[in-house]
Amino acid sequence: MNVNNEKSLESYRSLLLLSEITGEEPLSQRELSRRLGIAVGLVNSYLKNLVAKGYVRVKNFPSNRYAYLLTPQGLAEKSRLAYQHLSYFTSLYTVARQDYLDLFRRLEASGVREVAFCGVDEVAEVAYLSLRETGLKLVAVMDDGRAGEVFFGVPVVSLANGVREHRGPVIISSLKQRDGLTQALRGLSVTASQIFIAGVAE
Template sequence: MNSNDEKILDTYRSFLLLAEIAKEEPLSQRELSRRLGIALGLVNSYIKNLVAKGYIRVKNFPKNRYGYLLTPQGVTEKSRLAYQHLSYFTNLYTTARQDYVKLFRSLQAKGVEKIVFCGVDEVAEIAYLSLQGTGIELLFAMDDERAGDNFFGRPVVTVAKGLLAGHYRIVITSVKKGEMLRKRLLDLGVSDDALHSIGAA
């Protein structure tokens, strides 16, 4: 990842945190970490930074829970970042579409006929669209937070249940939680050569 990509990711994470905080729910840092797929220590670092810049303030709730509220400057910053990332997401869609098509064609050339997605978000939808016309069948998707949902007519199951279903090639289909999902799958015994993602096919 080059320094420009790191800067984009950094501001994107700030935007995601501000967007979650804008909902005005009493959220712990652990809950923010879970929702955004960002390591807990990193969430803490971002929050300290956003507080120091005057974009959010901390509010105490009963039972040692904390809430975070956007300040007027935080609302302005969230809007600014939203506009900034609009063009980024347009580029992300185009690039991700091309990268997934390339990945799926490569898997097809290796004789892969069935795959499983891991991570269900906007990027997973781009991956599914890119899969069409390749002849590879998507069996199901794995995502602990979306288990029980349907994804384009396929079931979404927990990671644990998905791994019990058999040994399939797994395509990581979340940019937000990609690194976390890869680490978890490797920790659960999935071999590195069974895992695929754009940028690391």
């Protein structure tokens, strides 16, 4: 996606984090990382920021476990961010739809016929709508957290299985997990020239 969306992505992640910590259950940063699809270090950084702003307080449990609780200011901030992101998602849909369509048309023009998606979320659905406007075929969908599900008729598999079965272009189809998925693919020996990100110049 375009660099202009980075700030919106940051506040969106803050909204997701605030939404996850509304309960009183003790949650590890690793668990929050898994739920949100972002690195543990990033979760730690966001939490420190939210605590410093007075939006979140930390409650200790036995066995070195913690609960992150919303303060009244945190509840207000969550509502503000939710409202802000109504307009963000309208913008995201428009921009992502065009970015993916441009990418798919470029790939089609270069002779590509089949692609794989990596990452399943609301952005992947937008990408799929754009794909249907071209002659490209979606032959594989990878997402470690959603393996076993079905995405528009295509079974979702783990990254390792997807990379083993598909040797063609891999489209990063998640904005939230973009960097982590790119690193994971590189760790599975997928070359940079095989990985495509909409809105990012090649």
